[in-house]
Amino acid sequence: VVTKTNWHQQAKTLIVNTEYDWEGDTFVAPDNYSKLIIYESHVRDLTAHSSSGISSKGTYKGLTEEGKQGGLSYLKELGVNAIELLPTQKFGNIELPYRDSITTKFGYPVNTWNLYERNHWGYMTSYFFAPETYYGTDGTIEREQYNGTDGRAVREFKNMVKTFHKNGISVIMDVVYNHVSNYDFNPFKFIDKFYYFHTDANGNFVASSGCGNDFKTDRLMARRLIVESVKYWMKEYHVDGLRFDLATMIDWETCKLITQEAKKINPNVILIAEAWGGGKYDLAGFSMIGWAAWNDLIRNGVKGQNPRDGLGFIFGKFQGGNSKKSLMSYITGSLLLDGGPFVQKEHSINYLESHDDNTMGDFIRFGTHEVKENEKITDAAKNAKLTPKQLALHKLAALYLFTSQGPVMIHEGQEFGRSKLIAQTIFPDARVGMIDHNSYDKDNETNYLNYEHAEMNKELVDYYKGLIHLRKTYPLLSDAPKEAIEFLPTKDDFHIAFKIDTNKVQSTKYKAKSTKYSFIILLNGNPKKNLTMKLPKGSWQVVANPDKVTRDKPFGKVSGSVSVPPTSGMILMR
16 A cells, blocks of 8 residues: 555555565464563664664664664574564554644644654554555655555565564564554545444544544454454464554454464464553453463563552562562462463563553663653763663563563563653754653654664673573573472562472473473562572572673572572572
8 A cells, every 4th residue: 555645644556466485484483472582663763773774774674684783683682582563554654734723624633742743653553454665665754755656565574574584583563453543544434434433422433542533343344354454464474473452442252253263374373462442451351362461460560650659579669559479470470370360371471661651761760760750861871871770670670570481572672771862853842852751753763772772781781681591591481380480488578589490390281391400589679688598408500690691601609598689689590
């Protein structure tokens, strides 16, 4: 689909030759979700900054250029095995003109909220079967031009998927089926508004999604559209999985049909729900039908819900209704039998940061009071460089995350404590220099990854690399049977210690998962008090300490007892 770069987004169909040599390519999704180490990211964010070294900046092609500072080479060096791309289906790039009353003639309000007139993240899908052409090498954002006029985005998207697969990286698409693009000439609004959308008594769109309109997914033709779209991206583009935005707004029959049809194509298909939206919240419901879901419980418990009065475990606090018991339950997979929502640990997508809200880096900057909210940062480099206190909090959070059972997701730049400073552009934004918690509208350096900051915070990046390496090398850190996990007694609320030992597992079901290794993980969320632990008999190798994580030889041995400093953790192995 070729569209004009204005807010109406007038579209034309482009018929292209879809013949493509996949060279034997097939799906690379693992047979167990617990093996997933997902990197949530955006095509342009990974490739558009000058520090990326990428030639075809902001494109599918650029994302897979080899030997560059950013993109594919960076992901391979980090060690992740799945990339989850923010929306890449054709979406409404251009939003309403800022403070222009002409929009009222079309029934839309005057735009007083988006001076950039852009939708950078892409959560406004226009065409469910077409790739976003702005990310093709012929893409443009120049106004009143047609975007993607020769159809190369189709081929370049396929090349991208094939290249990721050759490097053992699964491709997960972030898809939006709960609403459609709001301001352009979306065809469903003209085909039959009342069939495809929820409307009120006056015929107005219902917008419980917060995005202008709610799609009636339970309508037979709407359901067919969604299911056929999922199948199309799997068959035609070889994507390994999909993450469904505001998934509680998709009816259960449609979700079940998606599962049924997708598994016919790839039994290991990755299906992930954002299990809220439209006033609903249902992690358990998606687990019941075999989907994974973003686990915001672990996010809020470990990091916190907000940096003002909702700090979590790493700060030595319990947010909301959290407790030592709940923090322990998240480690074993937030399971139903422990009072959690998940039938299986494989369904808990454990994460601490996503594209929404503050980055964890900025959350920690605020939480330590070393940066104030709404403060204008005058020294961007100084702000980007993590202080010792911030670094310790990041490391503890990462250690907790990567020793929790089930799949893991990190967000782009989380591994170096990324900060989203609002960049200076041609737009007169009074908040330039402040930290942005909702950067959906900024196709600029506010969002682009600055790889110089990764080098600046190399110690944290290396810590992540080490934890990823350990997790991939020792499956017990992500996929141990529950009976192999034993929590060790500690008196302090913010001292958590546990042992993973399959030798104690009696069930024959898990004998194949037995290994010769045992682990002790020590997590100290107390900011003032050491965690001193008497160790089980014998000698234990130190594979992670408060400073670093090994990717080679252990850092030495300990026996008898060990002391873990405040706001830090350790992993011991034998």
